Amino acid sequence: MMKLLLSEIARAVGGKLQGKDKIIMMVVTDSRDVNGRNVDGILAAGNNTVIDYSTLLFAALRGERIDGHIFVKEILENGNSAIIDNPEYIADGTIMVDDVKNALGKLGRYYRENYLNNAYCIGITGSVGKTTTKEMVAVAFASKKIHKTAGNKNSLIGLPLTILEAPLDTEILILEAGMNQKGEIAILSEIAKPDIAIITNIGTAHIENMGNIENILKEKISIITGLRNNGKLILNGDDVILSGKQTVSNDIIYFACKNTNADYWADNIGYKDCSTVFTLHNKEKSVQIQIPTIGEHNVLNALAAYAAATEAGLDSKAIVDGLKSFISSGNRQRIYRQNDIIVIADCYNASPESMAAALAVLSLGDGRKVAVLGDMLELGEQSKELHARVGEYAAKNNVDILIAIGDFAKHIKAGFGKDCKTFGLNEKNIAADYINELLEPGDTVLFKASNLIDFGSLIKTINKIY
Known part of the structure; x- marks a missing residue:
């Protein structure tokens, strides 16, 4: 869990601190979290740390229906702190910034680079299958200390918060990157600094905002923007738009069910008792894999997870054993x-x-x-x-x-x-x-x-x- 001084946070986000310094252990965006009324939200990081609610920092975001600044006065009166971008609310315990949402991104990037620099990061985007692939990547890395995006907290708000919730001893950081508007994936990539980036596919989701498939492709490919040196890009080799994509300079690794020229490909796909079994091939070996879910699209998700874990240096048996434990989340199949x-x-x-x-x-x-x-x-x-x-x-x-x-x-x-x-x-x-x-x-x-x-x-x- 993070442990930063308000003054350090102010420097990281380019803001101005008003009042005395204090330790901050978590950033929240829901005013109910600040006084401990929303316990599930506070424990979203997946640990059992006891929270001193006076060490929470409230980010006063401006939403479509509610401006978070209306809660700032009460939050400060209760001894808490807030990041704000409205000068009318400047008071002791506030950090004044140009834009609260941008400040969250800056803080997430700062924490990733200065406190989670040794964590190996897998960034995942795509039109469909992001969350399922994220969950499969997580079980593939089950032998490591992982921290992953909770639910679908994959936005310009959710991704930085996920990073800030990561324990300091995190070995594998698994981050889902979503988008609604042009330019968002590149920003998320700069915050996450992935070592491996996965694009599950290119489809028509969000085409209303993006205009056409080519714009969606450009947006998804921009996940390489923040890719670390020697980073790798993993693409769906069965996707007609992604297959043969050579307009990026990074190392490209393909996974596929139909394209046998891919680096990781599957055949002998069969179904039994709500499970899928298949043979995975790469240039080194062929292995039998079983996943407790159905469908060729889930085989592709599992191939992406196996490829990421293998490229990160994990043992094949550990990956296969991990994939056996996959559980579909919520109402996803x-x-x-x-x-x-x-x-x-x-x-x-x-x-x-x-x-x-x-x-x-x-x-x-x-x-x-x-x-x-x-x-x-x-x-x-x-x-x-x-x-x-x-x-x-x-x-x-x-x-x-x-x-x-x-x-x-x-x-x-x-x-x-x-x-x-x-x-x-x-x-x-x-x-x-x-x-x-x-x-x-x-x-x-x-x-x-x-x-x-x-x-x-x-x-x-x-x-x-x-």
């Missing part, structure tokens, strides 16, 4: 059986690429294959076309029954080309009753939509599967 119905709950997020992967997993199921699909967000002008394409994916993967929910349900139905029941976003309770009546023992059912569509809550209202 959580597969379970209830009342003899196989449920694939993949509700955390959705893009055309992840929809295709999820439908491919459904196609491997037993019995009737039922797909419950919802809206994909942030697709901009291409939304109608891309939702229709998802319907086509469902047809190609031999979905027996398709149920579409949301504003773009009719476009999914049009692409499916067969009978499809549709519901609006305000009809999810009606949809739940319909699905509950429809499902039978022996069915395999997939739930997939963007997180804001809240299919997690939908599942909880269907008695046969929850």
Whole structure:
């Protein structure tokens, strides 16, 4: 856990300290954390350190709905400290900066370079699969002292906080880098200073903000901006956009399922009891790997993790043993059986690429294959076309029954080309009753939509599967 003086923090971020110096042990962005009311937030770093709440530093961020500065007066009155960028709130215990969000990034970079310099960092980005790959990288490095991004804290706020929460004895730092706007990945890379950068794939997620696939590619490739000397870039060799990418000077390592010229590639892929088995090949050896999840896309994620750990110098057996312990997080392709119905709950997020992967997993199921699909967000002008394409994916993967929910349900139905029941976003309770009546023992059912569509809550209202 960090232990810095306010004066050192002020120097690191180019700010001005007002009042006496004191020790700071954690930076928080939620005002509830400052007085210990939000215990889960404080312990997000994953350790059991007892926190003296007077040693917390509140970053007064300006959000879309709430300006964090409105909490500063109360926080200071309780003996705490704050980083601010509004001069009206200057008082003892504050550090005045030009921009609080930028200051967080500067502090994260400072801490990485001065206190976690010996930690080996794996940076992960991509259109889909970032979080699952991060979790697979974490288990691949299970023999080391790791610190990883919690949940999806992969933004210009979340990534610096993740670094600041890292124990000083961290050996492997695993950081996920996400983006909404142009230029963010390069900034995150400069903060993280990765030794290895992984790009899982290039897809249409966030195309509404980025404009086109080429801009998305440029943004993702910019993860090399902060790559350390002799750093390595690991790319998906099956991705038609990334394969053969030679416009960067760094060492490039490819992983693939279909491209046998890749540095790490897999064949003999099979499925049994909610697990996937495959043979991994590289120039040194071939090894059998088992991961407790389903799908070729997860084989690719495991290949990326194996490649990163191998390039970092880990023993193959330790990596293979680690991958066996992988557990899907939250509603990311959580597969379970209830009342003899196989449920694939993949509700955390959705893009055309992840929809295709999820439908491919459904196609491997037993019995009737039922797909419950919802809206994909942030697709901009291409939304109608891309939702229709998802319907086509469902047809190609031999979905027996398709149920579409949301504003773009009719476009999914049009692409499916067969009978499809549709519901609006305000009809999810009606949809739940319909699905509950429809499902039978022996069915395999997939739930997939963007997180804001809240299919997690939908599942909880269907008695046969929850």
